[in-house]
Amino acid sequence: RCRASCRLAAVEENAMASQYNLQGVKGKEPAHPKEASPAHDQGNLEEMVNRLVADVATHEEALGFAAETFEGFKEKMKLMREQMVESVAMNRSLSDLVKILQDEVAGLRASNQRLLRTNSASSSQERTSRVDVQRPAKYSVSRDARAIDNFLFQVDYYLDLQNIVEDLKIKTVAMLLEGNAVAWWRRKMLDIENGDCTITTFDDFRKQLKGYFMPVDAERHAYRLVANLKQTGALRDYIWAYQKVMLDVPMMPEKYKLHWFIIGLQSWAQTDVERSNPETLEQAYVAAERLADTQRKSYTDTFKAVKKSDHGGKRDDRRDHNKNESVFQKPTERKTFFRKDYTGPPG
Structure with missing residues (x-):
């Protein structure tokens, strides 16, 4: 309303100045503002006030619409923030779930390996019943190079045909020793327990056997x-x-x-x-x-x-x-x- 009053005063001043300048252009006496009739001035003022009121109403309506739109934007932004927070939380939960699944897969693989070993051990017994594989002759203490090589060659084939897993190969070969060779293996087992040597595979066993019994020359x-x-x-x-x-x-x-x-x-x-x-x-x-x-x-x-x-x-x-x-x-x-x-x- 203060703006409307200021605008109304400015319009009145502009109207009086225009009337004064018009009289001066026609060559009459210096323009002196004439006193307008009270009824005429009141009508003009009412008309201008009505226009200003209409303009103010229009602006207020526009401002109200803008305020509503802004409030709508604020609601949408708030909703988007909430959705973003939910997405981040969901992403974290999915990452945790993936890690849990990876751990479960690793556990399943380990279980599968154990089952394969157990199945291999059991299948070797079943295979023995289906295929008659003759066990190699036992090795005692012969220091003949050809006898040692022949023994290890036959044992290698026997382990492969029996489908024996790596963890059981050394125990199986130890059962094919006799005489002083058994005493040698018992000493090696004591060395393994004391940490003096390591024999974990059949190749390690082969090297140890040849290194002890194979002739130097x-x-x-x-x-x-x-x-x-x-x-x-x-x-x-x-x-x-x-x-x-x-x-x-x-x-x-x-x-x-x-x-x-x-x-x-x-x-x-x-x-x-x-x-x-x-x-x-x-x-x-x-x-x-x-x-x-x-x-x-x-x-x-x-x-x-x-x-x-x-x-x-x-x-x-x-x-x-x-x-x-x-x-x-x-x-x-x-x-x-x-x-x-x-x-x-x-x-």
């Missing part, structure tokens, strides 16, 4: 056997003997294995094997086996021919044929490649 002895091995009889017997010796020298280079095999052959067999130009020991084995088969077939055919000649009365021809055959098979003198007292690998 086992490798040197194996190389000596390789150097002294010569073909003195049938070719196939020499091949089998050489293959057994090779099991004792697994770290020997391939080219040395090949050279020693060919050097140990008799001269006639050595010439035939070298003619095939083998590059590996396996290729040399194949060439020697073929030669042995050819030699046997030739001997069989010759025996049949001699038998037929006996029925035909040609005994002299048979003597000549046998004489020629013995001359053909007689080994020639070979060079000595190495000393008889050789005790080490080739250089």
Whole structure:
């Protein structure tokens, strides 16, 4: 209302100034405000007051609408804050739930591993009833390198076929010891309890067993056997003997294995094997086996021919044929490649 009164006074002043300026422009006497009639002035004032009242009402209505809108915005913002707080709380609860679920999954995995071990132990017993797996021969105190390697090789296969878990492998192998080997294992168990050594896997057991019972000069002895091995009889017997010796020298280079095999052959067999130009020991084995088969077939055919000649009365021809055959098979003198007292690998 104060604003409306000020505006009404300003309008009255502007109206009086305009009337004075209009009279001065027409060339009349200096403008002097004429006294308006009270009725006319009252009508103008009432009209202006009505307009101002209408404007004030309009502004008040607009202000009321703006206030209502602002209140609505405040309510919405409050609601959004509450929703945000709820979302943060829900996010935290979900994070806690995820952590709980992860812990439960880890526990289930551990339980599953235990069940698998139990199932494996029980299934090994069922598998024994289905598949008859012979237990390896027990090991006592033999310090022969080949006997130790054969025992560990058979035990490794036995554990795999029985599907025995890692935790039970050492106990199973311990049951395959006898004699002084059992005493050795009891001493090892005391060392484990005292913390002097650690044996948790079958590989650890293998290293401990070989380290105690394996001869110190086992490798040197194996190389000596390789150097002294010569073909003195049938070719196939020499091949089998050489293959057994090779099991004792697994770290020997391939080219040395090949050279020693060919050097140990008799001269006639050595010439035939070298003619095939083998590059590996396996290729040399194949060439020697073929030669042995050819030699046997030739001997069989010759025996049949001699038998037929006996029925035909040609005994002299048979003597000549046998004489020629013995001359053909007689080994020639070979060079000595190495000393008889050789005790080490080739250089």
